Amino acid sequence: MLARLIRTMATPQWLALFGLVLAGWAALYVMAIPAEMRSLSRIYGSDFWAGLCRVTPDSAGALKLWGMWALMSAAMMLPTALPAFATFDDLPTSQRDFAALVGGYLAIWLGFSAVAALAQMALWQFGLVDQTGLSLSRILSAALLIGAGAYQFTALKNACVSKCRAPLPFFMDHWNEGPWRMGLRLGAVCLGCCWALMVLAFVGGVMSLAFMGLATLLMVLEKLPQLGDRLTRPLGFGLIGAGALVLAGL
Template identity: 35%
Template sequence: MSSLLTRRAVVPASWAALLAVAALAWILTVRSASGMAPGPGTMGRDLAGFLVLWGLMMAAMMLPSVMPVVSLYLRTLSARTTGWTRAGRSTGLVVGYLLAWEAFGLAAFGVAWAGGELAARAPDAAPWVAAVLLAGAGLYQMSPLKDRCLRHCRSPIGFLMRFGGYSGRLRDVRVGVYHGGYCVGCCWGLMVVLIVVGVMNLAWMAGLAAAVFLEKTWRHGKAFSIVLGVALIVYACFVPWNPGLVPGLSMPPDMSM
């Protein structure tokens, strides 16, 4: 009976811990964005600095949506597992999950850098490229691959039962990386949208974080994902004639040549 009570107590504690980490990441992200307007490129950061910022952003945006997975993972562990061990194992899963997103940050850096170069060297073409990227992200929202990854994120119990038997010190990190890979597959299009509208665009960050959470946890999440895709395509139609809609691929007036 005591072990059952311990298991039930650890799950709310893990949720509280994840929310606290996400809140701290938001605070640090907002502080990093202080005095910076959303704009093209990597915001003046080199690869290392960009990856630090990207890690904070992903922790802020994605950790709330991973709470159900952590809860399920804790339930797959043996009843003999102590509370502290459970906390350590769930931490390993979250670390692995964020590592998957940090790996994607390498590609994000390249896209952001290329966007800055395009905005500076071909300002007339940049809005059209942005429109294509936004429309592509919208179409991906309706693709079979998106649906497959989203189904995994919405109902990962089979995956957790299969890979929860990993052994070794890094078993939980491996599970987290594997799940994070599916999450990247599900949400990479939305992260491209974030780059197009400006890496440090806090309003879009908050909106996309809410969208990811709804996709993964709401019972109408799949339908919401499709509606979001249509909205992105419609948004893309306005971009070529309104470059200000995509700060990540347009130079501010005071910086344009």
């Protein structure tokens, strides 16, 4: 079984996918904002980040943010979909359409990245986040944490994460739509499952490797069929509790 898995993962499409994930994380490592630089920004204020050309309130700044969010989304979300991609790759005549499936999946997250970039620009202009995307508002941080925690208990979250945990029935239901549209559907399901955890980047720090690593691990585990069901509700309670502590100023 292990030898078969290794042979499957050594095919060109899988090597390209793994290369894309590794390149994404390598780029994020280079672009990540160290904690000491965040501390300096608190000392020197907005001029510190303006000098580094992090965020500007114009189309160029929005485009840079979109690229940053797109890179972050791809690096974080592709690993969470690997079981679904492997299931698709095992289906008959699927291999030649593998790239179309992954492309459709990424297209959804590119759209999410555009919305997230615009949201970060708006929050920055209202003084709710700094130029690194880190929340400056206790109320905003608490609202995001409590909102993400509450979302863990919703019917939409349950419906989306259930499909992520059972990709074979999902593909069978939509097989006639073709790989691109199935990729779009898979991306939409994944978005419905994970968007609330992704926006916690405004609390944990946009481009913070610690946040990205922890969030990716949680989203990967939550999509596992046996373990994930035991994680969703405790994670929700934990996020709500963290939000309450932030709101209380603790």
